[in-house]
Amino acid sequence: MFESLTTRISGAFSSLRGRGKLSASDIESTCADIRLALLEADVAQSVVENFVTLIQEKSLAALPEMQSGTNQANAIFEIVNKELIEILGGAARRVRFAKNPPTVIMLAGLQGAGKTTLAGKLAKFYADQGNTPLLIASDLARPNAVTQLQVVGESIGVPVFAPEVGSGVGDPVKVARDGIAFAKSKQYNMVIVDTAGRLGIDEELMKQARDIRDAVQPDEILFVVDAMIGQDAVRTSQAFLDGVGFDGVVLTKLDGDARGGAALSIASLTKRPIMFASTGEKLADFDIFYPDRMASQILGMGDVATLAEQAKKAFNTDSAERLEKKFESGEDFTLEDFLEQLEAMSKMGSMSKMLSMLPGAGAMKKQIDNFDESELVRTKSIVQSMTPIERRDPKVLNGARRARIALGSGRKVSDVNSLVERFSAAQKMMKQVRNGGMPQGLGGMGMPAMPKAAPKNVPQKKKSKSGNPAKRALEEGQ
Amino acid sequence: MGIFTKFLSKIKGASSLSNSDWEELYSELLESDIGPTLSRQLIDEARKSKSDSPEEGLHQILLAHLSTQSREIRRAESGPTTILVVGVNGTGKTTSVAKLAAYLQGQKSNVVLAAADTFRAAAVDQLRTWGDRLGIEVISGKDNGDPASVAFDSAQVALGQKADFLIIDTAGRLHNKNDLMAELGKVKRVVEKVLPINEVLLVIDATTGHNGISQARIFTESIGVTGIILTKLDGSARGGVALAIEAELGIPIKWVGTGESEGDFAPFDRESYLRGLTQM
Numbered sequence: 079m080f081e082s083l084t085t086r087i088s089g090a091f092s093s094l095r096g097r098g099k100l101s102a103s104d105i106e107s108t109c110a111d112i113r114l115a116l117l118e119a120d121v122a123q124s125v126v127e128n129f130v131t132l133i134q135e136k137s138l139a140a141l142p143e144m145q146s147g148t149n150q151a152n153a154i155f156e157i158v159n160k161e162l163i164e165i166l167g168g169a170a171r172r173v174r175f176a177k178n179p180p181t182v183i184m185l186a187g188l189q190g191a192g193k194t195t196l197a198g199k200l201a202k203f204y205a206d207q208g209n210t211p212l213l214i215a216s217d218l219a220r221p222n223a224v225t226q227l228q229v230v231g232e233s234i235g236v237p238v239f240a241p242e243v244g245s246g247v248g249d250p251v252k253v254a255r256d257g258i259a260f261a262k263s264k265q266y267n268m269v270i271v272d273t274a275g276r277l278g279i280d281e282e283l284m285k286q287a288r289d290i291r292d293a294v295q296p297d298e299i300l301f302v303v304d305a306m307i308g309q310d311a312v313r314t315s316q317a318f319l320d321g322v323g324f325d326g327v328v329l330t331k332l333d334g335d336a337r338g339g340a341a342l343s344i345a346s347l348t349k350r351p352i353m354f355a356s357t358g359e360k361l362a363d364f365d366i367f368y369p370d371r372m373a374s375q376i377l378g379m380g381d382v383a384t385l386a387e388q389a390k391k392a393f394n395t396d397s398a399e400r401l402e403k404k405f406e407s408g409e410d411f412t413l414e415d416f417l418e419q420l421e422a423m424s425k426m427g428s429m430s431k432m433l434s435m436l437p438g439a440g441a442m443k444k445q446i447d448n449f450d451e452s453e454l455v456r457t458k459s460i461v462q463s464m465t466p467i468e469r470r471d472p473k474v475l476n477g478a479r480r481a482r483i484a485l486g487s488g489r490k491v492s493d494v495n496s497l498v499e500r501f502s503a504a505q506k507m508m509k510q511v512r513n514g515g516m517p518q519g520l521g522g523m524g525m526p527a528m529p530k531a532a533p534k535n536v537p538q539k540k541k542s543k544s545g546n547p548a549k550r551a552l553e554e555g556q
Numbered sequence: 557m558g559i560f561t562k563f564l565s566k567i568k569g570a571s572s573l574s575n576s577d578w579e580e581l582y583s584e585l586l587e588s589d590i591g592p593t594l595s596r597q598l599i600d601e602a603r604k605s606k607s608d609s610p611e612e613g614l615h616q617i618l619l620a621h622l623s624t625q626s627r628e629i630r631r632a633e634s635g636p637t638t639i640l641v642v643g644v645n646g647t648g649k650t651t652s653v654a655k656l657a658a659y660l661q662g663q664k665s666n667v668v669l670a671a672a673d674t675f676r677a678a679a680v681d682q683l684r685t686w687g688d689r690l691g692i693e694v695i696s697g698k699d700n701g702d703p704a705s706v707a708f709d710s711a712q713v714a715l716g717q718k719a720d721f722l723i724i725d726t727a728g729r730l731h732n733k734n735d736l737m738a739e740l741g742k743v744k745r746v747v748e749k750v751l752p753i754n755e756v757l758l759v760i761d762a763t764t765g766h767n768g769i770s771q772a773r774i775f776t777e778s779i780g781v782t783g784i785i786l787t788k789l790d791g792s793a794r795g796g797v798a799l800a801i802e803a804e805l806g807i808p809i810k811w812v813g814t815g816e817s818e819g820d821f822a823p824f825d826r827e828s829y830l831r832g833l834t835q836m
């Protein structure tokens with residue numbers, strides 16, 4: 079049976095924590111578990127062997143100095159975490175901007191890796207930061223790849239250089255070269271070149287990729303790879319490295335359930351950093367890749383840092399600040415605030431994705447995957463059917479009022495009841511958070527209480543470094 | 557170059573293998589994405605096999621783990637045979653739909669295509685381009701429209717025209733997205749108001765690792781996959797995950813894709829698949 083990397087590894091560690099004083103053989107058996115977990119997650123064999131050997135050596139070497147019991151297990155966990163971050167590429171690297179614009183980014187990869195969608199995401203990402211990107215449609219092979227890029231470009235308001243219809247017609251090298259000239263003449267400060275998917279073993283098409291490269295002189299060549307790739311990652315990434323070369327890696331489809339394997343393999347094998355992660359079909363489902371956050375997700379510690387950032391983006395600063403004040407002064411969080419947050423949350427993207435960033439989410443994978451996104455809409459409609467007074471003070475909600483709300487929102491009275499119940503539970507949870515504790519579990523899943531716009535203002539004890547990993551991630555995310 | 561060539565020359569004709577040879581064989585199986593657990597099991601079985609040579613033994617064991625289900629197209633008893641093509645993003649669904657249509661057309665069948673990927677930008681145009689190339693009618697609806705209604709319309713057209721086959725292309729979707737999987741269920745239910753669906757073909761990319769099993773399992777649970785199209789076998793990936801799927805779920809690979817043109821497509825042949833997998 080397939081079990082996710084996270085579940086396997088946390089399993090290995092919880093059994094390790096359960097033991098008393100650790101022996102060398104405990105470490106060996108944990109390493110064997112980790113080996114199997116990594117292989118099942120499609121990490122390349124050679125990478126697995128190196129990684130496990132390293133962990134084993136370091137753990138065995140540290141064993142005599144470790145204190146007994148849980149601390150030993152935690153020390154080993156820390157070793158694994160550090161090594162994971164290390165092979166995932168250490169610190170995040172950003173795109174190098176050219177001294178003389180335009181900065182040219184060229185995409186390369188296998189068929190179906192997700193290059194065209196990614197081109198759009200990159201363009202949006204940089205346009206949102208005030209750049210003026212131009213997309214170049216140099217995938218003239220796949221039927222209607224050019225049209226696809228045009229539709230994407232239009233939806234984000236980024237121009238697309240597409241002199242050829244594609245679908246087998248036109249010279250991609252010429253399009254690329256002309257595109258650069260066009261970008262220079264029109265003073266775009268960034269160019270993103272979409273290319274056709276090709277196989278590493280297709281010599282002819284690899285040569286074409288080199289020709290495109292030589293024509294556009296990219297500042298960055300990004301190798302785009304599907305997170306679900308298996309052992310072929312080794313051969314294919316090497317072939318692209320030899321064939322065109324690349325400076326960074328982009329992982330796509332990370333919103334699937336194949337976390338980790340390809341990332342670990344490719345970063346470690348090619349010594350090229352993973353720079354971006356693509357996590358959904360919407361153009362906003364995209365971010366810089368943070369090795370430490372990925373490691374923390376693999377180890378089941380969640381990704382609170384990303385969650386906090388997304389929240390910061392989605393919530394407008396005014397309302398966020400008002401909420402923070404309320405929060406700090408101990409004022410009650412009302413259904414009105416809640417509605418505002420629900421609205422902001424819809425902007426953040428899929429709920430299950432956000433939930434999966436919470437620490438311990440690994441253990442609730444099933445529930446999270448089954449999260450019904452339309453529940454948000456239904457919840458919203460119930461709150462919208464309340465009067466301002468009711469929203470501010472749910473205690474006034476008697477039977478008649480509840481019946482009216484149910485009618486107004488097209489839901490059952492029991493739905494209204496359960497929302498109100500869950501809301502007061504969430505209110506309690508908020509108080510708990512304010513008083514310094516992390517909420518246990520995810521609370522009412524149908525009504526996720528988003529405590530804060532950003533955790534930076536949560537009053538926290540700065541010193542606690544090693545305790546609750548969730549807390550630590552929160553601190554480090556500041 | 558097959559993955560086993562290097563090693564195989566060593567064991568070719570050998571009547572027995574050392575422990576480290578077997579371990580090497582295990583790691584070769586892993587390398588083709590068969591997965592650690594199944595690879596271990598296959599090696600254990602091959603070691604116990606009474607065949608003349610380890611090589612022959614392993615081949616027999618691999619054969620024994622392939623699905624025993626028929627690999628023929630399940631045809632409708634009357635009316636158009638309806639095929640729904642599904643899979644995660646970018647595996648080669650649209651291309652496979654076109655290839656399958658070309659293949660059936662080559663057998664003098666009458667085919668209608670449905671562009672039920674209303675989600676991805678230009679997906680409908682992509683299938684239309686194929687339709688124009690092959691001279692096959694493509695039924696489509698509005699962009700961002702309801703895929704189920706496109707599929708429904710296409711079923712009525714296929715029925716009305718007395719077509720031999722209706723092949724429905726769908727949007728790529730990750731199997732862990734419940735809402736999108738539910739949408740697929742709806743497409744199926746709506747089509748079945750007009751025509752029973754005879755085949756649900758899941759497109760698996762040969763470069764996929766262990767995740768392919770998860771894909772196959774969840775797509776099967778939600779809409780009952782009846783066969784697999786294994787694509788991109790022209791690359792350096794051997795597609796061992798398909799063997800793992802057959803062994804674990806019993807779903808047969810029915811077709812393989814070996815390139816980007818309509819001719820790069822063939823019914824699954826187990827001997828040549830296993831040869832590709834092991835170079836034996």
Ligand SMILES: Nc1nc2c(ncn2[C@@H]2O[C@H](COP(=O)(O)OP(=O)(O)OP(=O)(O)O)[C@@H](O)[C@H]2O)c(=O)[nH]1
Nearest residue numbers: 189190645646647648649650651728788813814815
């Ligand atoms: N080399 C090779 N490429 C293939 C094969 N099948 C499909 N492709 C290519 O893979 C890419 C993606 O194929 P599509 O048919 O668009 O995939 P899809 O599953 O419909 O993609 P979405 O609808 O976006 O999910 C295209 O560039 C195809 O030409 C194959 O067997 N071999």
Ligand SMILES: [Mg+2]
Nearest residue numbers: 649650673679
């Ligand atoms: Mg498609």
